[in-house]
Amino acid sequence: MSGQNSSSDRLSACLDLASEAFVGVNADQQISACNHAAERLFGVTAKLALGQPLGWLQPHNPDAMPSLVKLVTQPDMAGSPMHKCRAEDGRTQDLSVRCATLADGGAMLCFAPGPVASQNQGIEEREAHINSVLATVPDAMIEIDTAGVIQAFSTAAERLFGFRREDIVGQNISKLMPEPYRTHHDRYLEHYLATGERRIIGIGRVVVGQRADLSTFPMELTVGEVHTGSKHFFIGFVRDITERQEVRKRLQELQSELIHMSRITTLGEMASTLAHEINQPLSAIANYLQGAQKLIADGDSEALPRAADALGRATRQTLRLGEIIRNMRGVAARGEVGRQNVEVASMIEEACALALVGAASQSVRVSFEIAADLPPVHANAIQIQQVLLNLVRNAMDAMEATSPKQMNVAAQLLSPDRVIISVSDTGPGLDPDASDHLFQSFFTTKPGGLGVGLSISRTIVEAHGGRIFFTPLTPQGAKFSFTLPLPSKVDDAAARSRHDP
Numbered sequence: 001m002s003g004q005n006s007s008s009d010r011l012s013a014c015l016d017l018a019s020e021a022f023v024g025v026n027a028d029q030q031i032s033a034c035n036h037a038a039e040r041l042f043g044v045t046a047k048l049a050l051g052q053p054l055g056w057l058q059p060h061n062p063d064a065m066p067s068l069v070k071l072v073t074q075p076d077m078a079g080s081p082m083h084k085c086r087a088e089d090g091r092t093q094d095l096s097v098r099c100a101t102l103a104d105g106g107a108m109l110c111f112a113p114g115p116v117a118s119q120n121q122g123i124e125e126r127e128a129h130i131n132s133v134l135a136t137v138p139d140a141m142i143e144i145d146t147a148g149v150i151q152a153f154s155t156a157a158e159r160l161f162g163f164r165r166e167d168i169v170g171q172n173i174s175k176l177m178p179e180p181y182r183t184h185h186d187r188y189l190e191h192y193l194a195t196g197e198r199r200i201i202g203i204g205r206v207v208v209g210q211r212a213d214l215s216t217f218p219m220e221l222t223v224g225e226v227h228t229g230s231k232h233f234f235i236g237f238v239r240d241i242t243e244r245q246e247v248r249k250r251l252q253e254l255q256s257e258l259i260h261m262s263r264i265t266t267l268g269e270m271a272s273t274l275a276h277e278i279n280q281p282l283s284a285i286a287n288y289l290q291g292a293q294k295l296i297a298d299g300d301s302e303a304l305p306r307a308a309d310a311l312g313r314a315t316r317q318t319l320r321l322g323e324i325i326r327n328m329r330g331v332a333a334r335g336e337v338g339r340q341n342v343e344v345a346s347m348i349e350e351a352c353a354l355a356l357v358g359a360a361s362q363s364v365r366v367s368f369e370i371a372a373d374l375p376p377v378h379a380n381a382i383q384i385q386q387v388l389l390n391l392v393r394n395a396m397d398a399m400e401a402t403s404p405k406q407m408n409v410a411a412q413l414l415s416p417d418r419v420i421i422s423v424s425d426t427g428p429g430l431d432p433d434a435s436d437h438l439f440q441s442f443f444t445t446k447p448g449g450l451g452v453g454l455s456i457s458r459t460i461v462e463a464h465g466g467r468i469f470f471t472p473l474t475p476q477g478a479k480f481s482f483t484l485p486l487p488s489k490v491d492d493a494a495a496r497s498r499h500d501p
């Protein structure tokens with residue numbers, strides 16, 4: 001190896017013994033040293049190389065060296081273990097290069113045969129690799145940064161949402177969700193980044209997605225969080241569950257709740273009927289007792305068996321009444337089970353997502369108007385979701401043959417102690433005569449209808465201390481609304497409804 005001054009001669013001699021190629025550069029990026037291995041590698045002599053710019057070593061590959069110069073001049077990159085560049089010595093050879101900066105502003109580069117590629121090629125290859133993953137991954141996959149800006153969008157996501165990758169990358173992820181989730185999403189993300197409190201990340205949930213044509217569909221969303229170096233981002237996997245088996249299971253669950261509730265409804269209706277008719281057995285008991293009293297008072301010993309018989313009947317009636325009252329108490333107690341404070345927006349979202357299952361072909365557009373910062377309601381979430389499910393399904397049934405198909409689900413504070421939730425549609429609406437029977441059991445205008453949905457909904461809502469009602473819409477459509485009391489008022493409301501006639 002030849003050096004520029006005698007102080008480096010000893011080092012040069014050592015480096016000449018090395019099998020790896022060493023090239024030194026000074027602060028001006030001129031070659032200041034070149035060992036034997038480097039001479040062989042680049043097909044040059046050290047004598048000619050000294051004083052030349054670094055790029056001179058690769059006349060056939062001039063692009064490679066500028067990245068090396070950058071490598072040398074950027075202190076944070078210098079000394080990092082393996083940077084790759086491509087060299088040429090008659091035939092193309094792939095090299096790795098390590099670099100150490102020197103105190104005088106120069107640097108020592110060490111080249112060794114290594115795996116393929118310049119830095120740019122590495123990036124291109126990684127991109128090609130990521131793109132092939134994005135093209136083949138079966139689920140829709142979306143990557144966002146911490147500001148919610150979409151960084152990657154898989155081919156399946158393009159199909160699912162109807163957006164082209166080049167149109168959606170760089171946009172906010174909230175573009176893929178309907179209002180009000182769209183407006184609130186940035187806040188959710190900020191909240192998570194500030195507090196670490198998870199709502200979806202690492203958990204997975206059923207939510208409503210919105211396509212490019214603004215139609216909505218139920219989807220299951222799983223979000224993972226990734227930290228690489230200084231980068232922090234989120235990857236979401238989305239599955240369209242419009243037709244999914246698991247959702248059917250969940251619907252079955254709700255269905256069994258429906259059966260349970262229909263029993264409660266029947267019993268509830270029976271209870272009110274019995275409450276009216278309870279006087280009948282009571283007066284029968286009174287009659288038996290009076291009769292028995294009279295027979296005994298007459299002192300006729302032959303009449304005694306009849307008196308005993310009357311007393312026996314009275315006793316049986318009394319026991320039966322006691323049994324009925326105990327049953328009614330049991331039913332009422334079961335109705336209260338499972339109530340807790342539930343967040344309105346997510347309860348609505350899940351119910352609507354489930355209700356939209358199977359609705360893809362109908363291309364119903366769903367909009368949500370959920371007042372911000374609604375306090376939680378005190379409710380059995382599954383029962384209220386059952387009500388929502390009934391109302392949403394009815395709205396979709398109603399719009400089957402009409403156009404446009406626009407459904408709106410709204411929730412807001414009605415008064416300081418009550419929330420009102422409503423489902424409106426652009427269907428044909430209802431005959432004003434029919435609206436009188438709407439909430440009665442077995443009223444239906446559908447060929448395959450059961451006519452129990454609305455009556456069960458009424459039972460559920462009223463058991464929660466709320467009210468359900470219908471409002472016609474102009475020019476056409478129906479709106480079903482129900483109220484729910486807020487937690488602190490539940491006891492008062494229940495007490496009031498007990499005293500209502």
Ligand code: ADP
Binds near residue numbers: 395429430443450453
């Ligand atoms: P079902 O859906 O089995 O008929 P429901 O009790 O849910 O039972 O509904 C009773 C009836 O109320 C329906 O058959 C229909 O006539 C009417 N109805 C309910 N919701 C709507 C709506 N959104 N638009 C028009 N009619 C409705």
